Amino acid sequence: MIPVQGVQNQTIAVLGLGRSGRATAAALTEGGADVVVWDDGADTRASAEAEGLTLRDLTRETAWEGVSALITSPGIPHLYPKPHPAIAMALRLGIPVDNDIGLFFRSFATRDWDSFDITPRVIAVTGSNGKSTTTALIHHILTEVGRPAQMGGNIGTGVLSLDPAQDGEVVVLELSSYQTDLARALTPDVAVFTNLSPDHLDRHHGMGGYFAAKRRLFAEGGPDRAVIGVDEIEGLYLADQLSEGPQDDRVIRVSSETKLDAFGWSVFAKKGFLSEYRKGRQVASIDLRAVTGLPGAHNHQNACAAYAACRAVGIPPREIEAAFHSFQGLPHRSQTVAEIGGVRWVNDSKATNVDSAEKALLAFKNIRWIAGGMGKEGGITSLVPHLGNVVKAYFIGHSARDFALEVGQSVDYEIFATIDEAVARAHAEAQSGETVLLAPAAASFDQFPNFEKRGEHFTALVQALKG
Structure with a gap:
């Protein structure tokens, strides 16, 4: 568990008591907060109360006296199609609304890090398709090469249920648009954008809102490296917005359709071969055709994104290639x-x-x-x-x-x-x-x-x- 920092002796409300909501309540309590909770489901409320959690009907204005912040689960609408009544109440009262992702980014780093030889890092992956495979592949590569690593977020473990960081550890997070849209803190060291296609449009009021939710991961925190899939116009726009010019290697452009050899740093796949280019020169190549866990062009795009993220944290190409071959893929995805x-x-x-x-x-x-x-x-x-x-x-x-x-x-x-x-x-x-x-x-x-x-x-x- 990652105890939430900066909440000691504050009353914090938690809305939604699924997996992330329960973990959030526990992490807030561990951080010294006085936690009150609410869920629309009567059975869920009864279960929470039996576990010792304090219920408070957050749809009533009288429930908000003394509350410093509201932490909401990602599945609960906070803006479109319309806010949940409790969130609408918090907005009217000026109570800050956040989610577990925001709490994670403000609480992950601790004073213990002062004694570490290698500062822990966070790689965050978002996009429409392939983000689960990309996240799992990055974690697999890190594990295979002996780097301490954890995986969580929208896949596997909730972010506040992760263990406190070890020396040199890399945490790999899959983040959905629901999660990035609301988090008040987003500060990954490496951020990955796979691609964009229409999804959750009612929740984001159209493609523009959907893209804006994804873009926050890059605009709010300013990652040291941004890995951007540029096979759609949104990715091209995002890469352009984040870079000072084509030779700015803080942005690593990724494609499974186009040869990218004119940029400061790029990774692309053509005819089954992954190529890495730095300042116009090829520095590595991997034959993906024999990698059974990553079949097809869409998985080659995932491979390029994972490769780029791992290169950004210092993993050599040959070690990444070896790890590709032992990756079995995620269940139910090719x-x-x-x-x-x-x-x-x-x-x-x-x-x-x-x-x-x-x-x-x-x-x-x-x-x-x-x-x-x-x-x-x-x-x-x-x-x-x-x-x-x-x-x-x-x-x-x-x-x-x-x-x-x-x-x-x-x-x-x-x-x-x-x-x-x-x-x-x-x-x-x-x-x-x-x-x-x-x-x-x-x-x-x-x-x-x-x-x-x-x-x-x-x-x-x-x-x-x-x-």
Whole structure:
């Protein structure tokens, strides 16, 4: 746990008592604060009270007497579509509103650091797609090369549940737009922006607000190094805003589409090869084609971002390359779960929309594609131009017939009620050299509570095929 600094003898309110809210209350208490809490769920409130937490109905103005600050969980709206009533009350009363990320950045450094030989550092990763894989890959590389490291934030451990820093440690954080939008302190040593595509637009009142939330990670704290994916206009703009010119190597530009050889520092992937350039000269190259845990151009972008972040904290290229090869990928994200009779089985259950499914379909050849579930607005018509690698599609669940109508004659397909039936048929038909890919392009809620359970079920079915 990281005790929150600067709150001793203050009354601090915590709104939302999920994982991050409970951890925040504990860290504030450890820091000497008098903590009061509230949650909209009656069962959650009862559980919190049974654990000894002090409830106070923060939707009532009388509850705010003596309160110095409100710490809110990231899932609770603070601006759009409209603020939660408790947050609206705090805003009207002029009570500072923050979140656990803000508390982390103001509390992580301690006087103990004065005795360290190497100052701990924080790498923070944000973006629309790939941030979980990039975060996990950075942490994996650091661990493989022997650097003490922790991982948390929007992945794994909540930030205030991390351990206090060790000498020379690197903390790697995945930060969502919900988290960066509100945090009053954002001071990473290295900040990473992967890419931007439409997401959470109701929460941010459009793309401009969504990008602005991501941009705060770079604008508020001024990281020593900024790793910026420049394959979209927002990344190009952000890199330009942060640099004093093309040779400013405080900004490391990253691409999986474009050769970047005219900048002070850049990392890019072309035709499966990662290249690092410094001041117009190539200084390193890695063949990513044989890295099984990072298939496809989208993962090559993740590899470039992770490589750049690790280079920014002094990891040599050859050590990064070796760590790439031992990275198994994250569950449910282009995860190879087995090879049976020369057939590769890939679990990309996280591909719940057409953008993610498109990236998966472009990452492999000779695909037997399992897709379906609760289809989303717009269907999968936009995927039709990207089905050239698909040998056959196996559509499942609620939207199976809709998907079949949308692809028409562009690909051979068959319809199934369940994923079990699709896996069995794909196993019977797949030939050596092919890939059976679960990339649903749909939510899981017709048959599974979430994409993780869907992916776990697929993995179990595949493992059973091995006998």
